Amino acid sequence: MSGGREQVLAAIRRSLGRGALGADARAALDARRGATDSEPLLPKLPKGTPAQVFRTGLEKVSGTMSELTALEEVPGAVAGYLAGHGLAPETAVAPSLEALDWAGAGIAPSVGPTRGGDFAGVSQAWRGVAESGSLVLLSGPENPTSLNFLPDHHIVVLRAQDLVSHLEQAWAALRERGEKGWPRTVNVITGPSRTADIELTIQLGAHGPRSLHVLLVD
Amino acid sequence: MEPLSHAFKERSIWALQDETLQVALNRAKDGFAVKRATAVDRLPEFEALRDRAVAIKDHTLENLDHYLERYADAVERSGGKVHWASSAEDARRIVVDICRASGARMITKGKSMVGEEVGVNGALEEAGFEVVETDLGEYIIQLAHEPPSHIIVPAVHKTRGQIAELFHQNHEKYGLTRKLAEVPEMVNEARQVLRGKYLAADVGITGANFLIAESGTSVIVTNEGNGDLTCSLPKVHIVTAGIEKVVPTVEDASTLLRLLGRSATGQDMTTYTTFTTGPKRPGDTDGPEEYHVVLIDNGRTTMLGDQFREMLRCIRCGACMNHCPVYGAIGGHAYGWVYPGPMGSVLTPLAVGLKEAGNLPNACTLNGHCAEVCPVRIPLPDLLRTLRHREYQLRLGLKPMRWGLAAWVWFTTHPRIYRLGTRVQARMLALLAGRKGRFRRMPLAGSWFRGGRDLPAPQGETFMAVWQRRQRGQG
Numbered sequence: 001m002s003g004g005r006e007q008v009l010a011a012i013r014r015s016l017g018r019g020a021l022g023a024d025a026r027a028a029l030d031a032r033r034g035a036t037d038s039e040p041l042l043p044k045l046p047k048g049t050p051a052q053v054f055r056t057g058l059e060k061v062s063g064t065m066s067e068l069t070a071l072e073e074v075p076g077a078v079a080g081y082l083a084g085h086g087l088a089p090e091t092a093v094a095p096s097l098e099a100l101d102w103a104g105a106g107i108a109p110s111v112g113p114t115r116g117g118d119f120a121g122v123s124q125a126w127r128g129v130a131e132s133g134s135l136v137l138l139s140g141p142e143n144p145t146s147l148n149f150l151p152d153h154h155i156v157v158l159r160a161q162d163l164v165s166h167l168e169q170a171w172a173a174l175r176e177r178g179e180k181g182w183p184r185t186v187n188v189i190t191g192p193s194r195t196a197d198i199e200l201t202i203q204l205g206a207h208g209p210r211s212l213h214v215l216l217v218d
Numbered sequence: 219m220e221p222l223s224h225a226f227k228e229r230s231i232w233a234l235q236d237e238t239l240q241v242a243l244n245r246a247k248d249g250f251a252v253k254r255a256t257a258v259d260r261l262p263e264f265e266a267l268r269d270r271a272v273a274i275k276d277h278t279l280e281n282l283d284h285y286l287e288r289y290a291d292a293v294e295r296s297g298g299k300v301h302w303a304s305s306a307e308d309a310r311r312i313v314v315d316i317c318r319a320s321g322a323r324m325i326t327k328g329k330s331m332v333g334e335e336v337g338v339n340g341a342l343e344e345a346g347f348e349v350v351e352t353d354l355g356e357y358i359i360q361l362a363h364e365p366p367s368h369i370i371v372p373a374v375h376k377t378r379g380q381i382a383e384l385f386h387q388n389h390e391k392y393g394l395t396r397k398l399a400e401v402p403e404m405v406n407e408a409r410q411v412l413r414g415k416y417l418a419a420d421v422g423i424t425g426a427n428f429l430i431a432e433s434g435t436s437v438i439v440t441n442e443g444n445g446d447l448t449c450s451l452p453k454v455h456i457v458t459a460g461i462e463k464v465v466p467t468v469e470d471a472s473t474l475l476r477l478l479g480r481s482a483t484g485q486d487m488t489t490y491t492t493f494t495t496g497p498k499r500p501g502d503t504d505g506p507e508e509y510h511v512v513l514i515d516n517g518r519t520t521m522l523g524d525q526f527r528e529m530l531r532c533i534r535c536g537a538c539m540n541h542c543p544v545y546g547a548i549g550g551h552a553y554g555w556v557y558p559g560p561m562g563s564v565l566t567p568l569a570v571g572l573k574e575a576g577n578l579p580n581a582c583t584l585n586g587h588c589a590e591v592c593p594v595r596i597p598l599p600d601l602l603r604t605l606r607h608r609e610y611q612l613r614l615g616l617k618p619m620r621w622g623l624a625a626w627v628w629f630t631t632h633p634r635i636y637r638l639g640t641r642v643q644a645r646m647l648a649l650l651a652g653r654k655g656r657f658r659r660m661p662l663a664g665s666w667f668r669g670g671r672d673l674p675a676p677q678g679e680t681f682m683a684v685w686q687r688r689q690r691g692q693g
């Protein structure tokens with residue numbers, strides 16, 4: 001389809017009234033920090049600790065959160081969540097969390113991606129964003145994307161040290177991953193699935209999870 | 219789709235008399251405006267972010283060839299494939315070819331306005347594929363065989379009763395026979411039906427809100443999660459995107475994201491913002507095996523070169539239509555094509571021609587609300603005026619209107635005659651109206667009075683006369 005490429009690019013250049021840019025001009029564009037070549041404009045956050053600001057944002061979009069003091073507490077917290085919602089002690093679990101003692105908490109985990117048969121899924125966030133109460137999850141063998149979308153209940157483990165103020169900090173960290181670069185998908189998730197497509201009435205659980213619960217681990 | 223914009227006037231009259239539609243429109247009217255205003259008030263940096271957004275878009279458009287090349291190269295590096303479509307036909311052919319080559323039968327789609335614009339669904343169905351829209355609103359209008367009436371909430375014109383009826387007719391084949399009445403059960407039923415489709419689909423097609431040049435990433439924003447299921451479960455993912463969607467970096471996209479959710483639905487962040495780069499990586503346990511991007515021009519390069527370049531800044535948030543009194547009165551279908559409201563009144567004539575859609579720019583009160591709320595500060599009223607001017611120059615408007623305008627121009631360029639004329643007229647009309655001070659009918663102006671409107675009569679003196687009297691201190 002390179003014919004298509006040249007055709008579109010030529011039409012663009014005609015409209016811009018110039019030919020293709022020279023190597024110097026292109027290098028100058030590549031050297032810019034984004035379109036405006038300046039630091040991103042980051043909104044000021046409300047007062048409070050990052051965890052407090054994050055919680056406010058999350059709760060505003062109908063997410064819930066509990067705070068734990070160690071990763072070992074995760075299976076117990078998940079068991080409590082499932083029981084509290086009248087669910088059987090079964091859940092799909094991301095391979096990144098496989099090593100935890102699930103059996104000890106009375107949970108039968110199914111490790112790996114899901115095809116929709118699981119009521120709950122537990123995955124691990126790569127970063128949490130205080131500004132909007134959002135979770136950033138990276139796809140990969142350790143964290144299958146299907147866990148984020150197919151189960152009715154999505155439980156996400158977030159380590160307190162992975163909490164950043166703005167999305168831009170997450171992007172800076174992503175650049176530092178170096179050659180691994182961008183995974184196939186980065187999911188920025190802000191609350192459970194919702195729709196307002198029928199009479200503008202907000203309804204949770206349109207296609208994705210009906211509820212989103214964060215376990216913040218200090 | 220075939221434009222019906224030539225029938226704008228008839229469709230508007232019909233829309234104004236459609237009581238169900240009026241109920242739906244009234245529901246929408248204030249909801250959106252209030253939500254946006256609340257969200258904007260909470261963010262003191264909003265105006266500064268708008269300036270940034272304008273700068274980001276303008277810079278990218280100025281160097282569009284460069285950033286598109288960077289983007290395309292990055293996509294190929296990540297294992298994806300980029301296809302370039304100059305026209306709607308090209309785009310349709312490319313999408314159909316990819317689906318054929320992959321041996322697909324069933325295709326799920328996330329909401330894509332450019333997909334509507336080039337008519338992807340029709341082409342795929344003609345080629346024998348089963349195509350299912352997965353955004354709930356798009357799904358509803360697909361069942362109803364209607365185009366979207368709003369770019370964010372495509373089925374905003376439908377009432378729950380109408381939707382229940384559609385589900386009843388169409389879900390019987392899945393063994394779902396109960397007639398529903400409440401919104402939650404309807405959403406649930408659609409969820410159940412569409413789950414089956416996601417899991418069975420061979421190809422998933424989504425649009426893109428942004429394309430990131432540095433990394434070859436496409437960004438989609440949804441509240442339902444339908445876009446994610448569409449692009450993660452099938453073995454082929456196709457992204458359809460207009461060439462103006464590209465931005466240099468992920469930070470640029472983040473700035474625009476802060477504006478998009480707030481302007482569209484009053485959300486600080488839309489629920490799912492998904493950044494996709496290439497197909498499944500080695501070791502990945504889910505994700506598509508093939509990743510294609512179709513970059514679509516379809517008239518955009520022409521806009522880039524004329525007075526309408528600013529329109530390419532549009533991020534399809536829908537705020538302009540949510541604040542437009544004309545859209546609020548007639549809804550989206552009257553506009554007769556894919557894009558309604560102020561942005562549609564600019565885009566439609568440019569896409570399908572002024573001869574077909576010349577009336578759209580005329581249906582504007584020039585109140586300026588749309589430009590005030592547009593997150594990327596597109597001067598929509600100015601662009602609409604430019605289109606009116608073009609229409610006048612091309613002699614496309616209705617004859618009485620053109621003659622009227624010509625007469626008015628002559629009068630205003632002869633101030634003495636103009637003043638005399640208006641003085642006599644104001645006095646005469648005041649006398650004719652008598653004590654009621656209103657007209658119920660008038661020769662040659664029948665349409666004004668249609669639907670029970672009357673016209674207040676002038677009070678006997680012209681504005682100029684009053685002004686001069688006040689200036690002389692007599693007033």
Ligand code: SF4
Nearest residue numbers: 532533535536538592
């Ligand atoms: S013209 Fe502006 S307000 Fe209208 S949809 Fe586009 S970006 Fe939004």
